Amino acid sequence: METNSASVPAAAEDLKAKAVNKRYEGLVMVRTKAIKGKGAWYWAHLEPILVPSSDSGEPKAVKLRCSLCDARFSASNPSRTASEHLKRGTCPNFASPSGAGAAGGSGGGGLLPHNHNQHSKAISFNNRKRSSSLAATPVISYQIAPLAIVDPSRFSLAGAGGDVIYSSSSTPPLLSGGREDLGALAMLEDSVKKLKSPKVSPGPALSKTQIDSALSLLSDWFYESSGTVSFSSVEHPKFRAFLQKVGLPPFSRRELAGARLDSRYEEARSDADARIRDALFFQVAADGWKNRSPPDGESVVSFTVNLPNGTPVFRRALVTNGRAPSKYAEEVLWDTISDVCGGAATSRCAGIVSDRFKSSALRNLENQNHWMINLSCQLQAFRSLIKNFARDLLLLRNVTANSSRIAAFFNNISPARSILHKYQAHELGRTCLLRCPAPPFVGDVSPLFAMFDDLLASARPLQLAVHDEAYNLLCHDVPDGRDLSQIILNNGFWSDLEAAHSLHKIIAAVIQEMEATRPLVGQCLPLWEEVKSKIKQWCVKYRVDESDADKVFDESFKKNYHPAWAAAFILDPLYLTKDTSGRYLPPYKRLTPEQEKDVDRLITRLASRDEAHIALNELMKWRSEGMDPLYAQAVQVRQLDPATGKMRIANPQSSRLVWETCLSEEYRSLARVAVRLIFLHATAGGFRCNFSLLQWVRRQWRSPAAMDRAQKVMFVAANSRLERRDFSNEEEKDAELFANGEDDAINETFMDGSSV
Template structure:
């Protein structure tokens, strides 16, 4: 028991000592920074010290403030109050000396003040009291020079230093405009290089020394990979970039290879909303350059939304080519269809717009709403809105989202006594109160918001997963199923929504979707006899015919009837069960938490190996099953676009942009913003608390 008591006592002493030391360190930190602003005058005379609990026994247990003029000790709980009572009100016998009075006007740096003994002679300068200002500046310069003269690390051997600088240059080149090369000129960065044993470096020399060689290396590697592939798909993204202040857009081109690899090809600066004829010309030139005269190597093009005539014209010139619209744009377009054409959405968005405008315009209502919003969410902002005569789909979506998010503060504001007084006097306030208290409005708002959220979530999945074209039909079937479930859940008639979905589906449908769906081994269905057969039963009669039409178009006229016979055999026999199960095997993906296909490339490889008896059908299948249904997926970077626009006639920025895009595609790096937030959220709460505590003392 005695040992336990000693142990507990020891722990308590340790905690007390730790708290005292923490308080001491905070005060020292505050004192070291208080060289000019409020509080600087008294910190020149008050010094934090540690006081031992008992002479020669234990650890420091208390933090005190010692007066540098008279050596008196005071509590450290309130330095400002101590300074006022002890120094200003005459408690210190030495504070009225010329030195201390001058220091109170404009003190020297704290670090230069030693503790002064009593009745010490005042410092007399030739220029009088005003010399103290110049003296403080001199001492501050000396302190900075001393702190910057830390001993550098020993220089690295030349080969090691060159390798390190080469890696630094690679990082700069791949980062593009995210890290400006000129930032290397910052004195602190140059000091960092000196500390780790690297020589000071010129940003221009470092970047340019690596840029051309690195660019040639990447281009050469990409061209070799494209040449080695039997065929490829051209992916183009950026034709539907929203107009900016400069009315320019970046269009990016990438190459999808059958082995699953995506290679960046190039980016070009063009006007926003480029005409279809111009897009057709640019795409045709890109295909010709990549194919080197043998255009059949291009299995197809996938591009984001512009008039489909450009894609159809290119496809008609090469019958084996499959040109598709990006499915991510199709789902995003469907949300805009809801905003423009769905009566329920128009009604709800109109009410939300009136409500948002009312809150923003009426000052008394605005104050009430912001007060409840602050209580509910911990922050306050006004709902987004738009002028009634200039309503865009994106604006309406934003208003609906904000009203849904701020539903509770809005409802609480309408029940506030001050609001009741307001709407008793004004008709608009009464109408808005009636709308807010209408349960039907909130039910309809929730159903519309839920519908948009449903499609947005699927669009986000498409962006992450980048599905192949064999998955297009299942994707739209899944959307229809979810919409029917939405209708049941919210007691809504989903007929109008389903009509809009069907219109958008037909607008984007391509016969290759159906052909890829039945030729992709991933979608084979096990029948009662244990055979794995293609899912022709899930096709409509017209889609079934599309399969035959596309296959005959994709082979020579002499091979057309053979291909159709092989298609009938594939339809009736399917694939060996062992190979089918191997293709469809799934495994857990730790990054998403979902089950994913274990070997995606097996969908194509099974046609090139164990299905070699289908000599004509095989040629069509291997070209179809690897095609992507979305464009290359480089996130549009407005800063990169502005940078390329400014340096449009310079080769170096173009090469840097190429290396940046190549690196992003190679790493599929779309999580930079999330990572940055994660880093910021890792700040230690204790450290923030210490900072807040120190700040409160100032």
């Protein structure tokens, strides 16, 4: 395979620009928090800025600008910049009241003078990391300096007889209410300013086109954030004030959920229908049958139409109450196919991919319609593989039993818990209970591996705890404690626990990669081969009986295997291999004899009755002659993905396009089969609902009118995200962001900046 070398410099530039932007965003985030009182004092005077490249205009570096003197510095070490520039007197305006006030004061702070000593106290007050004793002080909602005096030189009030209440020569009185009076004082000043200048300065003037465009984007954001952001938020006073500040008119929640939603839905529906009409065939994906909620709870099944060009189009959502029976699912799937075809021939549907009903509804529909290829979702297949290992592999069963005993003992026995918490606080800097799922361990096994994570994280505290004198005294009253101490002090237990954790990590990484890349059916065989190879390496590393692991793996593979895996693997030019003569041939050597027969049988079934024998003859020619080397290399060209840093296929659609163009004359019958086969997706996941949206949709389903609105919102949100190829989940992004903590995020920002 060849690499597109011309795109490497551009990709490198993109990566560098992305790193610069990431560092800039990180510094802006840190500065924003600091200004709110959650960071270092110097951020009130240092502002991150982007320096563009003179050649390309792309950002090439991040600098810090002093807001007092406009000097610019490297952003590699803001703390050192503050010490050298601000504290040591290099900045000419830092020590003077006017200069400091310009940076730290608010525009409406006419009542409040700036005093450098008071300013230092304000910094100490706001910096919670440096002054824990003041951290509990209430935060004033107005952006004003925390001073307890009034500046008579900037503000005076005249009485009825013209006497000045506060003169420039009078001593400023202390505020009797203390710090709490500062907010009221700022409000008083605002009132005086409004009385002096009754006409409020207008906001930025926007044209009607700009206003309509802005409100349209804002509405789309509300629809995509449904369940997380309430429609009632548009009537929140702060949100309305924001709209006024940026020059946008207020709009109501009824408008958002009424006429504006109807218009946006019709627009999205028209666009989605046009895309489906343009495609010669499609695949239906159904995700959500595998309900992770209680068996009697509601689940939301989303139906997506996968087009040959790789574009997914959301169709609808279905709320089911309880575990749906197979016959019901079969009827719903067929109704969805008929609805998408719109009265045309249902043979346009090349197949279905679903996260459930492989051996029932999917098989029945495939048997009734010979042109269909119905697949089980491979995301769910690998999740089931983890569950099968946890249930059937002896090592994991023993680790689960011992881990559950340890976690339950230290969670439920108060003296043992206190001892563990003492060592957790010393070793980890925090205390926590150990997650311990209740047996029997069926269904979702992720809580089991969460328990393994907790035990590995607390390995050192647990070992110290069982050596504690208080624990030895406890063992006299609780016999189970002595047995558990022997397990905890046994290196074999920790080795097995690490092995279980490693196995889960191997398969979880494959699942995460599949969610990001959405593999096609031709990738299934190589994917399972890759996982099997990794499991063999795992067995060698942790001295696990390979035959036991192979038995569990082979059972899962056999349960999920479909003959289309082998056929697509053979027909997809992406997997052609170069032989000694320079020809690019299909990889028959990687198939078993039974899989070779599956290829012949499947192509015979998919071809029309009159062309079946022709298709088989063309398949024999394809096997012996393969494809022109130039086109094969063009299909297999890879390039650097800037988002992940990995090499990806430059044009994923080229496998199908080469069959529709240069191979269509030579392999006329086989090409018709190939183009309908190799575009099929192996995973059902397209639009990923976050938990909040699922809960929101579930709450609407009992009211027909509310459910109609919910369907429209979900349709608009799903197709907006699918159009920009966003298959992520906001809640998972937030969890990843906050899992690292504020300090880790800051460190990551600085580390990234060192390479810029």
